[in-house]
Each structure stands twice: as C-alpha cells, then as structure tokens.
Amino acid sequence: MFRKVKVEDAVGFRLAHDITEVNLEKKFKGVAFKRGYLIKKEDIERLKSLGKYYVFVLDEINATDFVHEDDAATELAPYIAGENIFYDEQPSEGKINFYATTHGLLKIDKQRVISINKLKIPSLPTKHSNIPVKKGDTVAAFRIIPLYCEKELVAEVKKILSSPAIKVVPYKLKSAGIIVTGNEIYNGKIKDKFYPLMESKLKEYGLKITDTSILPDDKEIITAEIKIFLKKVDILFITGGTSVDPDDNTKLAIKEAGVNIVQEGNPIQPGNNFTIGYFDDIPVCAVPAAALYYRATALDIFLPRLLAGEQITADEIAEYSVGGLCHFCKVCVFPVCPFGKV
Template sequence: MKLIRTEDAVGHVLCHDITQIIKGVTKDAVFRKGHIVTEEDIPVLLSVGKENLYVWEKEVGMLHENEAAEILREISQGEHMHPSEVKEGKIELIADCDGVLKINGEKLRAVNALGEMMIASRHGNFPVKKGDKIAGTRVIPLVIEEEKMNRAKEVAGKEPIFQILPYEHKKVGIVTTGSEVYHGRIQDTFTPVIVDKVTEYGAEIEGHEICDDNPEMIEDAIHDLLRRGCNMILCTGGMSVDPDDRTPLAIKNVTGNVVSYGAPVLPGAMFLLAYYGGDLPVMGLPGCVMYAKRTVFDLVLPRIMAGEILTKENLDLLGEGGLCLNCPTCTFPNCGFGKCGSR
C-alpha cells in the first residue's frame, strides 16, 4: 500500500476503514476497507480529517477482493439464481424461483480448502423459495494472488457449484388401499394428508382410486391412472410385512423396476420407490405419513417434484440425519432431519 493525497485518491482502493465521529449522532465507518474512492467522496474524507490516505497499490498478479469475489460468484452461480452487489469481497446468491437446491459438495469442499476464500450455503437437496438467500461467497484478504483464484476455477471446473431445479407440474394419481377403507368400515384419513403435501408443490390431483388388499385390483387401479395421464402415482396403505399387505407386490408387478423397498429414515422405513417406464415415479407410502408431522416422504417429495430420478444410493444416504426427533414444536426444515449433506 502507499500513502497519497486525498485529492489524488479518486479511483484508488482504501486499505483501511475511515471512521466518522459526530458527537451524539454517530461513530461508525463512513467508508470501509476496499472502497473505491469517487470524486464525491473527497469532501467527506476531508471533513473527517483525512488529508492523506493509504490506498492499495496495484501489483501484477494480485487481485482486489472485489475482483476475486466475482470469480467466486462465477464458479458458484448456476441457473435460476442471481447475485447481490459485490461488497467488501462478498457476494450472495439469491433464488429466482421455487425449487430444490443442488450442491456439488466435492467442489464446494475443494474451493474452501484452498484458503483465503470461502463459500457458505444452506443445505442441498432441500426446497428453496424465490427470494431465499442460498449461498454467500467471500474473499478473506483485501488482495489475493490471481494464481490462487485460477486454482479455484480449476478445481470447480465448468459446471457451477450450485443449481436450483424448479418444480415440474405433476398430475398425481392416488391409490388408497385397505379393505377397511374399501368397504367403508373406516374413514379415509390418509388421502387428505397426501393432497395437502403434493399441492404445496403445485401438483394437481388427476385421479383417486380406492382398492381392497387384492394386488390385481391395485394393479388395475395404477394402470387406469396411468392411462388417464398421471405422471406420479402414490399408493397409501398396505406397506408393512403383514401377509395381507399386498401393495408392494402390485407396484412391483406394474413397474418391474423397484428402486428400493425400505429407507433408512424414521419415520418412514417401509417406504417404497419405483419407476414406471424408467422415469415415472410410483411410490408406496407407509402409514406413518398419515399421522407423523414429518417423514421420509417430506425428504423425497421435493426432489421428485423437481424431476430428479432418485437411486437407491440417494435413499441410502438419508440414514445420516434420517432420525426425526419428534420435537414438541416442529421447525422442519430448519432442523437436522434429512440433513445428510449434498451427495
């Protein structure tokens, strides 16, 4: 850094905060370290007694924090988000739509491991709403080696660290199973819960069938809903290991492609995920979805609604963080449930 006359400082970058003290009114930085001095700033600087300033002296191979922050933004920002203005080497990313936040955790860790720069975010694989802050990036020192920022670009590669997957419009078919419901012995209290959850993500209910525990009847109901244009099928009931619970068999017979029957999540261990034709989700929902505040369905549904094709590995990874603590006051998603990292 170098010391220059304040009148000659236009276009230069301050190397320290400039504090303004007005008795009984304020004592705060009127200009922050890293501020680029403008013509309009000169009278203010002189009024606080700064006739000389320490400014950053441009060196070959060094970048100002704001220049470097733009590089962090470039490697971080994916589709459906926009950046805040750069300030003191910091840029934030804001969601432009509702959807699911996807994070390349390996790249995120690699960039943070370089030192003198950081990227912090909310958890991946969880819903975000338009206007939500999803990540913040910052360069730590006032100046940083250009070579170091080039390394950040190398480890990040061509694909951005963050993406938002917008929700797709889904036409949902619901198959309610159980002879007790089919014969009217009890009221169907499961379907209203499902309707509330899927419509929260913009889905529409295209059809609803009620079946007894006959697997052929359940198969026929699923096929009928598929013919009516449903592109997501939810089967409720009959998902335990009791001999007369035949819903998993029916789903398997229709799809021939069961990703997993069982998930390492409580509540929700008896969850079943399958795909018809390779990309149309058919799910078997255990009874806990009807009465528990949050279950495996709440972890999987947003990702399905965003068009993700989930694998068994995706479900296996839910084990870390997959235990709901049934808190007296539910704060989901602002809690540890489902927070297994961006993998």
C-alpha cells in the same frame, strides 16, 4: 496495495475496504463507508465511534499482482452460478449472495465447493444439496476472507470451477395420482386423511392431484387400478397396506403392475416403509402411515428429488442412513434442520 494508518492521518486518502456499522438499537448492520471513499476531516470522529482508530487506505504501489475482495467476488460469481441461479450485481462488504430464480431442487457440487474452501482464503458456504428452494431464496454466498488476494488464487478458483458449483433444477412433474387402500376406509368405517395430507404437501411444489381412488384390500383390484393410473399421471402415491401385516397387499400389487421397486423400505425414521419404484420414468411411491403422524418423514426427504425428475438408486437410499434419524423436536422446523441431510 494498501497500508494501515491512523484515522487522523487518513484524511485525503481513499479507503481500501468497506467499514461496517452495527447498531443494535436501530437493528442495523451495513456499510457505513464504502471502499474507495475519500476520507474527510469531518469523518474522523464517526470512524472512531465505529471503533476505527486505524484504517487501511489504498496504495497503488505493487497492487498489480493483487485483487480486492469486491473484485474477486465480482469476477468469480459467474463461474460459481449455474442454471437458475442469479447473484448480486455489486458486492456488499466484499460478499456476493446467490439466489434461486425458480422453485426447484437445489444441487451443490460438494467436491468443488470443498476444494475451493480448502484454499482457505476463499469462503463459499452453501445450503445443503437436494433441498427444496423457492424463487428468491438465498442458496450460497462468496467472498475472500482478507481484503486482498493474489491474482493466482482467483485463477486457481476458476480452474476448480470448470463447471458451476450450484444450480437449481426446476420441478418437472405436473400431475399426481392418489390411491388409498384399506377396507376400513373403503367401507366408510373411518375417514380418509391421506388425500388432504398429500394435497397440502404437493401444493407447495405446484403439483396438481388429477386422479384419486379409494380401494379395498384386494391385490387384483389394486393392481388393475395402478395400471390405469400409470397411463394418466406423472407420479403415483399409494397408501395403506405398506407394512408387513399378512393382509398388506400394496407392495405386491405395485410389483404385479409392472413397477420396478428400487428397494422395499429405506433406513430413514420415521418412514421406514416408504418405498420407491419406477414404471419407465414414472415414480410410484408406497407411503406408510407414519406420514400421517409426523410432520417430516422419508416421504418429505425424497419428494423434492422425485418431482425434479431424478432417478433415485438403492446406493443413494443407503447413504441417507447417516442423518436419517429424526430428532423429534418439540417444535418441528423441517426442512431447516439436519434431518435427511447427507
């Protein structure tokens, strides 16, 4: 299969593995010598400069029961990748990366991924499930940790991957409606800040706001407007009157419009009063004022799933309690943080 020899004795043999070069001055990390490279006398000093006084060289004896790291990654990549995922054609240092082919919601089969990594020899790290990704984003990587593994291991991984472990669900919803409620805004006493906020957020997902309205705190008026909007948009956002004050009528109006509210509020902070409902397959969201004051709230955690057409259940909402408390960092880097990751 392969054997360890001094570099001086390796001349004329082929490398059994890639050799990496790390050069901080040149800001380079990559392959200096590829697997299969025929070692020459003039390579000895360079190999030593890379800290390689011994190398592994190929030995075909007893190799039939083993698979090289490059071959294992190449063979298993099609089993790992699901819908809207592409991957490197050739491994680099034994590793293949996986990428999104479209903007959408990343979905990871957590149990399959864990089962593969429990085998200890394979390494399959991924990004978190249910996060938004863009076309070209790296979402996972695969390699085996040693240079070689037994063929039985590859067969076992294939058995686990009876269906792919990663996929991207494209956003399905195209049009959004915005209803802003509140006497103070309706009467022109304060300027509406909700529409520009939502326009900025939804633009990131390729969603167009097609219908908007500003209404007074009148339950009947709000209810009637919701019914009109539900005939025209794929998703509806309503703000104002979403908390527990006596004149907060938004959630009542949503119910009276025939919307089935999954759960009033959620355990995520900030954004406890963010409420999700459905009218048939149309999501209706009551968005609290927290969305105006914090860069990331419950709205941002659920939004990608809603736009991908997922029906969110009360049980799932409860699961967000672990990881649902924002760290309130001085510099927000959401979504590259633990907030809302389950």
